[in-house]
Amino acid sequence: MSKAIISCKVFKPEIDALLKRFNYDYKCIYLEEQLHNTPSDLHDQLQAAIDSLENIETIYLTYGNCGNSILGLKATTAAIVFPKTDDCIHTLLYYNKDFPNMRRDTYFSSKGWLLGKEDLGFEYDRMKEKYGEARALRIVRAMYTNYKYLCYIETVDEDKEITEKRCAFKAEKFGLAFVKTTGSLKLLEDLLRGVIDERFVKIEKGSSVPLNLRFITF
Structure with a gap:
């Protein structure tokens, strides 16, 4: 079983560097950064991307809360894991x-x-x-x-x-x-390495992201 990444294009330079550094062969789906302007559209595109994947064990989302776009996502095809950050800037400046x-x-x-x-x-x-x-x-x-x-x-x-x-x-x-x-790549690196701790949320296949999930905010 393989793994996949669904990420905003904003993170493409960082994701490419990490995949090369660790020689990871993950399937990557990059969504347009303009979707942040309309969280409901981002939510729909994220769900469509999740639904499109086959024969995947774990899907890593590089998205944080991003206007509540993560809330309610269904892990239809595989378990999904994402950071508890507020947004992409928070992810890069987490430390x-x-x-x-x-x-x-x-x-x-x-x-x-x-x-x-x-x-x-x-x-x-x-x-x-x-x-x-x-x-x-x-x-x-x-x-x-x-x-x-x-x-x-x-x-x-x-x-x-x-x-x-x-x-x-x-x-x-x-x-x-x-x-x-x-900035630091530590959070993204640990995400792609499969680390599960208080910084991340894992939703098992068949479950949904809780609508009342609390993210790390400032």
Whole structure:
């Protein structure tokens, strides 16, 4: 019996690195990061992905609570395991003691976010095409007026210098101070290794994720 991963595309750089490091041959299904904007759609896509798998013993979900999208999922084809984190940023910064304070006024990014279609820069580009550069810039700055910092989370970025410069440029453009911090792959690594402890939830095949499940929040 084999194992599978269902993950947001945001984690693809980290998942690829871990699979290579440990020589894991897991089937991977990556869902679009835009689904976070509509938790009900994310829930449906997660369920469809779970239902589509065959001859799998365990499915590892890299999703945390993510707007309650995990709640009610049915382990129809295999047992499912996922971290008790609030969201993907929490997963990468799970061991960062400053995270609770940082998230109050910080917009986070990572290599996966920068490569995706929900990054701050992509949002600006969409608005620029619709409204023009000046108005788009005003709108985006207004949207993120409660943030002071744009923080780049370093994980497995082999092109770190280029990526950091790209992130710093966006921070300056949108009126945010650029900072960086080091993320950890420990939680994802333990998930894929099959560790089951207080950090994770395992739902046996045939059962569902409880609607009243409590996640680790700040």
